[in-house]
Amino acid sequence: MHTWRQKFLTWLLVSLMLSTLLPGVALASTSVAIPLEQAIQSVKQNFIVPPEYTTFNSGFNESENRRAWSLNWSNPADNGGNFGAQVDAGTGEVISMHCWKPETLPQNRIPSISLPQAQEIGTLLLQRLVPNRVSSLTLIPDSQLISLTSYGRSNYSVRWQRLVNNIPVLGEGANVEISADTGQVLGYNLNWSNMDMPAAAGVISPDLARQSFLQEGIIQLQYVLANNIKPLVTRQKLSPLLIYRIDHPSNGVIDALTGKPIVPENNEWFGGGGGGDTMKMMSKANDQSEVANLPLTPQENEEIAQTSGLISQEAAANAIKKWVDIPDNLKLQSANLEQDWRDPSLRMWNLSWSAAPPASILLSSTASTLPLSLYGRVNAQTGELLGFNLELPQPSDSTTTMSQETAQTLANDFLKQVQTQRFPQLKLDEISSARENSFKMVPGANPTTWNFNYLRIVNGISFPGNGADIRVDRANHKIVAYNLNWVDSDFPSAQNVLGLDKANELYLQTAPLTLCYSTYYKSNRRLPEMRLIYQPQTPPSQPHSSMIDARNGEKLNEQGQPIAQNLGIHVFNDIAGNFAEKEISLLGQAGLMGEYQDAFHPSENIKLVALLRVMLDTASGIDNTRNLSDQDVIKRSLVLGWIKEDLPPDSVVSRGLLSQLMVRSLALEYLAQLPEIYQLPYEDSSSIGTDLKGYAALTWGLGIIRGDGINFDTQHTISRAEAAFAIVKTLGTKTRP
Numbered sequence: 001m002h003t004w005r006q007k008f009l010t011w012l013l014v015s016l017m018l019s020t021l022l023p024g025v026a027l028a029s030t031s032v033a034i035p036l037e038q039a040i041q042s043v044k045q046n047f048i049v050p051p052e053y054t055t056f057n058s059g060f061n062e063s064e065n066r067r068a069w070s071l072n073w074s075n076p077a078d079n080g081g082n083f084g085a086q087v088d089a090g091t092g093e094v095i096s097m098h099c100w101k102p103e104t105l106p107q108n109r110i111p112s113i114s115l116p117q118a119q120e121i122g123t124l125l126l127q128r129l130v131p132n133r134v135s136s137l138t139l140i141p142d143s144q145l146i147s148l149t150s151y152g153r154s155n156y157s158v159r160w161q162r163l164v165n166n167i168p169v170l171g172e173g174a175n176v177e178i179s180a181d182t183g184q185v186l187g188y189n190l191n192w193s194n195m196d197m198p199a200a201a202g203v204i205s206p207d208l209a210r211q212s213f214l215q216e217g218i219i220q221l222q223y224v225l226a227n228n229i230k231p232l233v234t235r236q237k238l239s240p241l242l243i244y245r246i247d248h249p250s251n252g253v254i255d256a257l258t259g260k261p262i263v264p265e266n267n268e269w270f271g272g273g274g275g276g277d278t279m280k281m282m283s284k285a286n287d288q289s290e291v292a293n294l295p296l297t298p299q300e301n302e303e304i305a306q307t308s309g310l311i312s313q314e315a316a317a318n319a320i321k322k323w324v325d326i327p328d329n330l331k332l333q334s335a336n337l338e339q340d341w342r343d344p345s346l347r348m349w350n351l352s353w354s355a356a357p358p359a360s361i362l363l364s365s366t367a368s369t370l371p372l373s374l375y376g377r378v379n380a381q382t383g384e385l386l387g388f389n390l391e392l393p394q395p396s397d398s399t400t401t402m403s404q405e406t407a408q409t410l411a412n413d414f415l416k417q418v419q420t421q422r423f424p425q426l427k428l429d430e431i432s433s434a435r436e437n438s439f440k441m442v443p444g445a446n447p448t449t450w451n452f453n454y455l456r457i458v459n460g461i462s463f464p465g466n467g468a469d470i471r472v473d474r475a476n477h478k479i480v481a482y483n484l485n486w487v488d489s490d491f492p493s494a495q496n497v498l499g500l501d502k503a504n505e506l507y508l509q510t511a512p513l514t515l516c517y518s519t520y521y522k523s524n525r526r527l528p529e530m531r532l533i534y535q536p537q538t539p540p541s542q543p544h545s546s547m548i549d550a551r552n553g554e555k556l557n558e559q560g561q562p563i564a565q566n567l568g569i570h571v572f573n574d575i576a577g578n579f580a581e582k583e584i585s586l587l588g589q590a591g592l593m594g595e596y597q598d599a600f601h602p603s604e605n606i607k608l609v610a611l612l613r614v615m616l617d618t619a620s621g622i623d624n625t626r627n628l629s630d631q632d633v634i635k636r637s638l639v640l641g642w643i644k645e646d647l648p649p650d651s652v653v654s655r656g657l658l659s660q661l662m663v664r665s666l667a668l669e670y671l672a673q674l675p676e677i678y679q680l681p682y683e684d685s686s687s688i689g690t691d692l693k694g695y696a697a698l699t700w701g702l703g704i705i706r707g708d709g710i711n712f713d714t715q716h717t718i719s720r721a722e723a724a725f726a727i728v729k730t731l732g733t734k735t736r737p
Contacts, residue, residue, distance in 0.1 A: 039069040039087035042094055046129055047185070049073050049083050050101065060089070066194065068095060094129050097188045109618075110586065110732045111146050111154050111180035118156035121183055122176035126160070130174075130190060136163055137174060140540045145569060145591040146180060148618045148731055154180035159540075162192065165200040167532070169193075169517040171271055195530045197517060203256045209513050209534035212259045213252070219504050220247040221550060223463040223491060224560060238343065240463065241560045242492040244503035245547035246536070247464065249431055256515055256532040264520075265438075270533070271519040310337070310380040316349035319383045320376035323418060323482075324390060329355050329370045337380055343487065347380035369393065385418055387483035392473060394448065404437060407450035407472040414479050415454065415468060422486065426454040426468060449473055449480065456486070459494045497550040506553040510545050511536035541568070561627070572600040580721040583728035592617050593724065602721035609649035611658075611723050612637045615665055618731060641669075653723065655705065656714035659695035662704050662730045672698055684711040704729040 034042075036058055043049070053073035061068055067089040075081040079102050086096040113121075119139060126134050137160040147154045155177050162172040177187035223240040246252045250261035253270060264270065311319075313335050320326070330353040340346040353374040372393060377386040408428075416423050436451040449471040456466035471481035498506070514537040521528045538544045543563050545555035555563045570588035575581045584600055587593050592614050593600065609630045616625045616636060628636070630649040637643050642664050653661075663672050672694030680688065680697055688696055696712050699705035704726050707713060718726075 034069070034087065034089045034092045036069060038092060039089070040071060042087050042092050043071055043085045043097070046094060046125075047083075047085070047097060047099075050075070050081065050099075052077070053081060053083050066090075066095075093190070094188070095190045095192075097185070099184075099186050109148050109154070110728065113156070113178065113180050113183045115144065115146075115156055115589075117183065118178040118180070119158050121178055121185065122158040122160075125176055125185055125188065126174060129188070133174075133190075133192065137161065138163055140173075142540050145622070146586075146589050147621070148586075148590045148592075149621050155186060156180055161540075164197045164517060167200060167515055167517055169197075169530075170535075171519065172517075193519065193530070195519070195528070197530055198257075198532045200532065203515065203532060204259045204534075206513060206515070206534070208259050209254045209256065209515075210508065212254050212261070213508075213513060213534075214501075214504055216248065216250070216261050217500070218246055218248040218250065218252050218261070219244050219500060219507055221461055221494075221497060221500070221503070222247060223458055223461055223465070224547065225465040225487060238487065239489055240458075240465075240487065240491050241556075242461070242494065242497065242550040243547040243556060243560070244498070244500075244507060244550055246507075247462075249435070252536050253518075254513070254534040256534050262531070262533065268520070268522050270531075271521055271528070310347055311349070311378075311383050313337075313349065313351070315383060316376075316378040316380065317351055319378045319385055320351065320374075320388060323385055323414075324374065324376070324388055326353060326374060327370055330374055331355075343489075348386065349378045349380050351376050351378070385482075385484075388481065389483075390478075390480040392476060392480060401474040402450075402472070402477050404450050406477075407474065408452060410472055410477070410479065411450075411452045411470040414482070415470065418482070419468065419484065425456050425458065427457050427462075429453040429455045429467070448475065458491050461494055492550075498553055502553070503548065503550070506548055508536060510542075510548065510555055511538045513537075543568070570594040570598065570600075572598060574599050575602055575721075578602050578721055580725040580728075584721060584724045586728055587614070587724055590617075591622055593720070600720065602719060602724075604720050605652050605717050606720045606723040607649065608643075608647055608651040608653055608657075609633050610720075611653055611661070611718075611727075612642065614723075614727055615642065615661065618727070619665070640664075653718045654714060655707065655712065655716040655718060656692045656695070658718050658723065658726055659692065659699045659705055662726055663695050663698050665730060666702075666733060668698060680712070682707055682710070682712040684713065688712055688714060699726075702729070702733050704733070 039058075050073075053075050055074045055076050057072055059070040059072075061070060069087045069089055071085045071087065073083045081101045083099045084097070085094055087093065088095050123139070126137065140159040140161050142157075142159060144156065146156075158176045158178060160174045162169040162174075172191050172193060174191070175187070175189045176185060178184070179186055221242070221244055224243055224245075225238050225240055248261065249263040251270075253262045254260070255262050262270075316335070317332065332351060333354050334350075334352045336350050338348055338350065340348055355370065355372050370393070372391040374388065374390050376388040378384065379386055412428075415426065419426070432453045433451060436453070452470045452472070454468040454470070456463040466485050466487055468485070469481070469483045470479060472478070473480045497503075513534045515532070515534055516537065517530050518533050518535070519528050520531045543555075544557070545563055546558045547556045547560070548554060549556060549562075557563055569591055570593070572584060572588050575584045578584065580602065584593070584602065588600075593610070595610065612633050613625065613628070616628070616633060619640075625633075634643070634646060634649055638646065642661055660669075660672075663669055675690045675693035675697075678694060678697035680693065681700060682688070682696070685693075685696075692714055696705075696714075700707075705712075707716075
């Protein structure tokens with residue numbers, strides 16, 4: 001819930017900076033329907049500007065679609081704080097607002113405002129600010145999670161989509177950010193272009209758009225490199241996945257009037273949504289007698305084995321010199337040996353040369369033609385050249401050039417020589433290369449290189465993440481850059497894949513082809529225009545999926561990971577009337593404890609790992625813990641001091657252990673270790689050991705655990721409902737630091 005706020009603040013700061021580009025004298029001659037005084041009144045009549053924000057300044061900015069006043073109030077005190085707004089200088093509408101005030105974070109992390117209440121607050125604001133536009137806005141049914149973490153404030157971002165002719169306009173609408181603690185409006189933004197909207201008459205049907213989408217082969221079977229682990233930590237190489245995804249110059253955009261894919265020209269795009277020898281060291285005493293070697297860990301021995309037999313720095317330099325002429329004016333400045341992040345078993349030499357010419361060369365006529373720098377990469381195990389980049393001075397306007405055909409021949413010949421064994425797997429990516437080279441020849445302003453991209457083909461399937469790139473200097477007729485991106489790994493078989501028909505069906509179920517308006521930004525500073533298009537769009541309430549598994553059709557995210565089915569809020573169907581119904585519902589709104597989807601199983605004994613996972617989710621944020629394994633959860637809880645020994649993840653949780661976990665999460669264990677200062681209200685207090693007495697007393701006093709109301713019963717096994725109740729009460733305690 002904080003992402004929109006960050007983007008909004010960035011946008012606002014940029015807007016305020018742009019406003020300073022128009023000098024004050026220009027405003028005197030600028031004819032606007034809404035003067036500055038009226039703009040100020042529009043803001044102050046709709047929002048409360050904190051009275052301590054006494055410093056005020058204004059600006060004016062103008063674009064092809066809008067002229068607006070930028071207003072900013074700030075607190076001159078050292079602790080800061082500001083209130084900013086923009087007002088349309090033609091209509092007087094407030095089009096944005098942001099309020100930031102440095103405050104101590106609330107100790108209570110339980111939201112006071114529900115999402116429906118926030119939506120009502122936002123609706124009333126829009127009716128007051130832009131009453132003429134409300135009928136063209138529809139509330140986006142966003143089942144957003146609430147945040148229960150201890151950092152940052154919990155805010156709701158309520159969004160509305162702009163509709164024209166009942167068709168969504170991508171990227172346009174309204175956002176309102178509302179504090180979940182107070183219900184205060186913290187931010188507001190109206191994104192509304194004034195461009196002419198094409199009439200919807202003559203739009204092709206969704207069926208025809210789908211037919212065009214299928215016929216053009218927009219969905220492709222491909223290999224991608226999974227990026228869902230930390231290979232340098234786990235020492236595992238990244239493995240390719242076989243997936244289906246959009247791979248087409250149109251990015252899946254179909255012209256809604258002609259039914260043809262829209263392929264933007266260069267620098268044009270749609271807005272709104274549409275990567276040595278082993279040194280042996282010996283320690284000796286002063287009398288030259290050998291000191292016994294200390295034992296090495298298995299990890300240390302593994303590293304020694306992997307680095308043995310690597311080529312030297314000099315050999316790596318010679319591997320680069322074999323393919324690149326290095327003149328005397330380039331001096332080696334740095335060299336480092338490192339692991340490949342994709343494959344920890346691979347080591348690479350990185351060498352860098354830069355120009356250090358003597359005075360005689362600086363004064364000579366050839367100085368301007370000498371290279372400025374050179375960087376190269378070499379496989380430290382095989383001596384294979386992995387890439388280089390040679391920087392040459394910019395040529396003069398009169399420098400002769402070479403044709404694209406000649407450059408391509410040069411690139412092909414070089415690639416055949418440097419990658420003789422791999423060249424059969426490489427294929428020129430004609431679409432990508434053509435786009436990079438599709439510039440107009442302008443005398444004196446021609447790009448200095450021809451660029452060629454080669455795709456790797458495995459089992460007849462393209463692997464866009466692998467291949468080679470080559471740049472050819474047009475003036476010097478030489479290759480100035482080469483880069484090989486190659487993974488030596490086992491590739492999934494192409495057998496038993498879904499097939500394009502099924503893949504298209506499943507992909508378009510995930511992201512249906514949607515008729516929408518989208519802004520088309522043109523090159524050469526021409527004004528943008530609005531276009532009617534069909535494009536796959538993920539429903540707002542669903543997590544975005546960029547690809548699907550080629551065998552089972554499972555939705556995958558950009559890292560190639562399956563999208564968890566229990567993402568989002570949970571509305572549990574088996575908690576009505578339960579003593580912890582309110583607390584369980586709150587955790588469901590935060591996306592927690594959804595192991596059983598729409599059911600909660602309140603009477604079931606909670607597993608230790610499930611309890612610790614919820615505690616981590618509320619401490620670090622669900623996005624930071626979602627991919628932790630059960631063992632990772634146990635390890636992290638040990639580091640945090642919540643548990644003191646490595647317990648089995650499936651362990652049941654006693655009431656005594658629950659009291660310890662809650663107190664430790666509050667950082668109050670030092671108080672629990674003073675059992676003699678407490679009097680317990682339980683009838684079985686005499687049977688509670690001194691190791692638990694302080695925990696039982698604190699959790700009673702804070703209202704977190706009250707036993708059965710009579711006895712504490714340290715060995716009582718905790719249910720999922722009891723755990724949820726204790727967690728929420730702990731989150732709401734006023735003693736949290």
